[in-house]
Amino acid sequence: MSDMLAPGAVIGILGGGQLGRMLSVAAARLGFTTHIYEPGANPPAGQVADRVTTAAYDDEAALRAFADSVDVITYEFENIPTEALDLLEAHRPIRPGREALRVSQDRLTEKSFLRDLGLNTAPFADVTDLDSLKAAIDAIGTPAILKTRRFGYDGKGQARLRAPEDAEAALADMAGAPAILEGFVEFSHEVSIIAARGLDGQVACFDPGENVHRDGILHTTTVPARLSPSQRTDAVLLAANILNALDYVGVMGVELFVTPQGLIVNEIAPRVHNSGHWTQNGCAVDQFEQHIRAVAGWPLGDGRRHVDVVMENLIGDDMERVPDLARQSDVAIHLYGKAEVKAGRKMGHFNRIIRDR
């Protein structure tokens, strides 16, 4: 493959959090060095990267110097300002590409995109004011959930409507931001599929994992997920459908609700995903290396799992569990090097290898 970046090339990563950190380690494993671009000081990814630029996303000189110093640019989060992307893209390829970012940066665009692909989503409607919210409630019913169209993650920027009377309070929570009303879906459990697409269009999926959330944040992912063979096939096909439609290059996380009527797409994330961390201890090529392989034009790993895994996040004070976890067999601890423990902050995770099922 002539498009393969050779070892020694530099991967630029926008964002210096734990995902950038684990991408950086994976890139090093393939002989690449990494350059992290992050506005915040002392980013976790910087501890394992060759180079760090601390600068804002509107610092044009810093962006330009960053782009000039790398061979390809990727990112650990989807909410990168458009102007920064425009400037960077003029210098170096950005992978995954702009279309994936455009779609996933806006919940309304994303849901419409998925529906237009023929995939099932929760019922949704555009909300710009109280009138459109009331119309949306009439169409979708309650309970429902109002979400900002942009910049939401881990349950932030969301308000639940138990009944139509909650409309005004929920709208106030949006603080004037454009929003989307989503109906609730009756589902038995949530799974996610971590899918990758190479520069040559090849698609590879890891085994779907089953997710449990607590307080709106991922708590555990268990692999294998409870899925019938046909559900498993559906999950792979719909993920491939999404990636192909976006001419996607890299790893994407696709969250799915499992219902008696089939799989419903909850959301997509154009990046490595918390629910794919189990691959670090379950596969020869983990999601981070898979992403780096894709953006570097390498062949993808095949995603085969050689052991069952339960991943559990360490949030805030869960860090106090680390000494006990370190004593347990078959537990692989992954900490993020964050200086300060805060409530609700993802501090690390661990993968428990399951031998006897």
Added chain:
Amino acid sequence: MSDMLAPGAVIGILGGGQLGRMLSVAAARLGFTTHIYEPGANPPAGQVADRVTTAAYDDEAALRAFADSVDVITYEFENIPTEALDLLEAHRPIRPGREALRVSQDRLTEKSFLRDLGLNTAPFADVTDLDSLKAAIDAIGTPAILKTRRFGYDGKGQARLRAPEDAEAALADMAGAPAILEGFVEFSHEVSIIAARGLDGQVACFDPGENVHRDGILHTTTVPARLSPSQRTDAVLLAANILNALDYVGVMGVELFVTPQGLIVNEIAPRVHNSGHWTQNGCAVDQFEQHIRAVAGWPLGDGRRHVDVVMENLIGDDMERVPDLARQSDVAIHLYGKAEVKAGRKMGHFNRIIRDR
């Protein structure tokens, strides 16, 4: 365990090669940052370390500043100058400790130490000049191998004697360095055991691996090794014997010859070891993390293997195999980020996961 270094602490690593690199990644996984001390410019470990000092081992100011910046000091190679160790040890703990370095820096001291522990070694004799070499040949016979007592690795500083007449030429190869004559051992195969001992004296061993060398350099390690249950027990017991005798803290590689008369200790290395690289893809806690756990006063991982693995080194031009290896299932590639490919240079390795045996 009150001796446990908390995440956020700094591990100092002497040596910036591939072992320091993989130690650095393992330390980051436990939330530590690393500071590499290395005389050579642009060390591979520096690409994934928080901090690098480029300075010689006789630069007292640099050594002092390095020691002051870290919480504990470890190393990736055993031939660190004594004066540097003296200075560093006055500031911070060095783990594994000085006794292990004293013993392993000198082949004669090492062999004597092992014999005094009641372990089997190849026959050996001190060689200081032609007379003592001739006496050694009389006692040990030929074929035999003459080795410098210090600074030998990967077959360097060695000369074979096929017959007594080779004595003078072999001695000339030593270039005046103190040497040791070792007799050949009839063995069926070589195995190595990667053993660890914690700050609390706990010992844990990984499963022994079977080694094949080419041109004096490790070629492959296969796990599990061909060993009877009693040989396996012997290997663990003798490794524990060595570690306990040295009040050792950290990971040690112990190379063993398998003979009909039992196991013979070939050599010990007071550090992580090339023959332990398979643990990266076979165990929840690999040898690098195991070493960091020990030097940081953490509980050891138990070393259990969840899958069979064959590790193969990528030497020099083997780098050309990488694109093909990247296409193969169940192959985990680990490259070292070395800028220049040289004949005989270790550029990386790969672990092949074996499912059906």
